Amino acid sequence: MDCKWTHANSDAIVNCSGRGLRSIPRLNDSVTNLDLSHNETAHVSRTSLPKHLKFLDLSWNKFKALTGSPFVSLTKLRFLDISHCQLRDVDKGMFGELYNLQYLNISYNRELGFASLPNITFNLKQTKIVSLDFNGINCATGIGTIIKRHHLRNIQMTSLKKLSLASNRLELFETGVISNLPKTLQIFSTAENKLTTGAYLLEFPSMPEMKVYNMSFQHPPPKYPDSIVNQCKEKMDENFKRPDLTMTSSKFEFNWSFLLPPNLEIYYAQSSRLYVKDPTLSANTPNLRHIYLQNNFLISLKRPIHATNNRIDRIETLDLSNNFCSHMFQLNDGQYIKNLNLSHNDLGRDFEEDTDGIICRTFISLQVLDISFNEIISLPKLFLKNSNNLKYINASGNRLSSWIVDIETMSNLTLLDLSENKLATLSTDTRSQFEKAFQRSNLTINLSGNGLSCTCENQDFMYWIQKNQNHFPNIENYFCSDKDIDIEFDFKTLETSIDKLRKQCASYLFLYIGSAVSLAVIFSVFIGFILVKNRWKIRYIIYKTKQRFGQKAHFKQISTNVNYDHDAFISYSGLQLRFVVDEVLPRLEDDRNLKVWIKDRDYEVGIPKVDNIMNGIQESKRTICLISKKYLESKWRDYELNMAKVEGIKDRGNLNYVILILLPEVYEDIHMYPNKIRDLINKDCHIEYPNEPCGNDDFWDRLAEKIED
Incomplete structure (x- = not known):
């Protein structure tokens, strides 16, 4: 036997689904869950099933009839599925022997008919049944069916919570069927039938515990070509006589109280072919939360729904989409609505004329609003003035050419769908509102x-x-x-x-002006950069030019002779004058017979300071700079140093023309030499003055050699 065994806690689970079995395999009594669905089994006997089963799935087999007592020994069985098995006959009380049975699904055995319900439900009051699925137990094609009182009389005393009668061509309930259903019923489905109006509608308030009612998808067309070739014939009641159904049209108008179970929470009526135009409705359903009426014919809803004793004011979901609706009522009690779907209608004119925001004025809790595909040309600014909790607005598929609806107070709005409209632009005010929403709630717009x-x-x-x-x-x-x-x-x-x-x-005029200004700025910056970078060379060239053309008498003519008037031009700060007089002059002029130029002695009276400096530099074989901290801070010394460097490069051919004497306070305390002297130091154009007297003679000898070299 090719079945899969698993164990969970104390349960032994066996899966024999889809094995092509023609008979039920022998299994020991330890098995608690057995799946025999999708096989070819046509018979089940009392001895073929384990006695301790809790779950049994026999769906999609080929049981034509259930006779005898095949389940009598399954006293612990809770779940039984015999759907899609081609059943036509079930012996009376077959399931009443299963005292722990809670869930029974006998759906889509098309030939059972409602006539089999008395046998199926007999003695179910002795069980713990809570859920019955009788979907599709009538043929898919044929005239409408009716449920009579005796069909469901046996379940009246049960504790049933769910009853499903979907897809049965059900057209009418006999009077007394609804009122005699178990009072414990919470979920009731009559979906995919062809219900018409009748006196049974007055009995719905007799179900005090019902929370969900599904009557959606009424009048579904049977599948083609099954509707033609299907030879199905469901079992009929003996002496059956077709009732006189005078109310066969689903086109009706409610002009009376809308009777629903008092504790109903969810109401499904989508695709039910309801035809309503300007009804006068009143309802007493204090617990109703969700209403689904999409895909019907609610042509016009000009008149509001009146709540009996103010008891219909907590609806959270209302779906009225795709109803060909052209007029919308003013809901006076919409403060709890969170999801409102009005899409695929024709409400454009009502919305456009609602300049004071009357339609949505009570929707203070609204979070999702869908008004797409409503032929809306424009929406007033105050249309959603009180809906400050909106998170999603769908206004797609309309003819909007502008958006002026005020969203300033919608702090939670995260998605606005304006797709498929006629928007060519957005106004400045609208863009300003959206920018605030971008920052406030990260709004996205389609x-x-x-x-x-x-x-x-x-x-x-x-x-x-x-x-x-x-x-x-x-x-x-x-x-x-x-x-x-x-x-x-x-x-x-x-x-x-x-x-x-x-x-x-861009305007060409502004383009030209902008380009000219830009070029001028760029050129000025470039020229300024060049001038700053080459300011010393430019000064030197100006001086040489003036000197060459003899513009002033005090300029001396440039000599082509390699012999200079002085051996060295001494550049020093004022604080170094004593050092120059006591050390430099005696050591170089007295001891070594060299001639030096110093400003405090050799300046020519009546000649500008700049010209004196340039004359001294040009008339000297070398320029010697006494580098101290004060020297590096002096602008005039900076001038002398840079003019000497330019002289060395332009007229002397190299920087060796300049000799730096680094005093101890410089080379001992300064870890990083400034840029103005770094190039000379890198080219070894410097001598360090010793901080010990014993090295003085050697220093002056080396300096004299550099001067005379």
């Missing part, structure tokens, strides 16, 4: 399917789109409607397209 205006007149909007493109999902699919601009605008390459638009729209 503008796809709108022909945006990509012209110069609308360039501010296009720049705004580019700036906030992260808030526009699928922006690469946006497109332009304008053909009067000479550029190809593609949102897939938004940055490039915006640049093209900006260039196309």
Whole structure:
């Protein structure tokens, strides 16, 4: 036997599904869960099943009839599924022997018919039944069926919580069927039938515990070609006589109290072919939370629903989509509605005329609003004035050319769908509101399917789109409607397209002015940089030019003789004058017969200081700079040093013309030499003055050699 065994806690679970079994395999009594679905089994006997079963699935087999007492020994069985088994006959009290039975599914045995229900339900009051599924126990095609009182009389005294009668061509309940259903019933489904109105509607308030009622998808057409070739014939009641159904149309108007179970929470009536126009309704359902009425014919809802004793004021979900509705009532008690779907209707005119926000004025808890595909041309600014808790607004598929609805107070709004409209641009005020929402709640906006205006007149909007493109999902699919601009605008390459638009729209005058100013600034910066970088060379060239052309008498003519008037030009700060007089002059002039130029002795009276400096530099074989801390801080010494370097480069051919004497306070305390002397130090154009007297003679000998070299 090819079955799968698993164990969970104290349960032994055996899965024999889809094995092609023609008979039930022998299993020991330890098995508690058995799945025999999707096999070819046609018979079940009393001895073929383990006695301690709790779960048994026999669906999708070929049982034509259940006779005898095949389940009598299964006293612990809780779940039994015999759906899709081609059953036609079930012996009376077959399931009443299963005292612990809670869930019974006998659905889609099309030939059972409602006539089999008395046998199936007999003695179920002795069980613990809570759920019955009788879906599809009548043929898919044929005239409408009716449930009579005796069909479900046996379940009246049970503790049933769920009853499903879907897909049975059910057209009518006999009077007394609904009122005699178990009072414990919480979930009731009559979906996919062809219900008509009748007196049974007055009995719904007799179900005090019902929370969910599903009557959706009424009048579903049978599948083709099954509806033609199907030979199904369900079992009929003996002496059956077709009742006189005078109310066969689903087109009706409610002009009376809408009777529903008092504790109903969810009401499904979608696709039920309800035809309603301006009804006068009243209801008493204090616990009703969710209503689904989509895909019907609620043509007009001008009149509001009146709550009996103010007991219908806590609805949270209301779906009225796809109802061909052209007029909307003013819901006076909508303060608890969180999800409202009005899409695929024709409410545009009502919304456009609601300048004071009357329709939605009570929707203070609204979080999701869908008004898509309603032929809306414009929405008033105050349309949602009280709906401050909105998170999602869907206004797609309309004819909106602008958006002026005030969203200033919607602090939770995260998605606004304006796709498939006629929006070419957004006003400055609207963009300002959206920018605040971007920061406040990270709002995203869908503008796809709108022909945006990509012209110069609308360039501010296009720049705004580019700036906030992260808030526009699928922006690469946006497109332009304008053909009067000479550029190809593609949102897939938004940055490039915006640049093209900006260039196309720029005024030539402003372009020229801007270009001229930009070039002037760039040129000025460049010239300034060149002047600063080469300021010493420029000064030197000016001096040489003046000297060459003899513009002033005090300029001496440039000599081509290699013999100089002085051996060295001494550059020093004023604080080093004593050092120059006591050390430099005696050591170089007295001891070594060298002639030096110092400013305090050799300045020519009546000649400008700058010219004296240049004359001294040019008339000297070498320039010697006494580098101290004060020297490095002096602007005039900076001038002398740089003029000497330029002289060395331009006229002498190298920097060896300049000799730096680094005093101890410089080379001992300064870890990083300034740029003005670093190049000379790197070229070894310096001598360090010793801080010990014993090294003085050697220092002056080395200096004299450098001067005379």
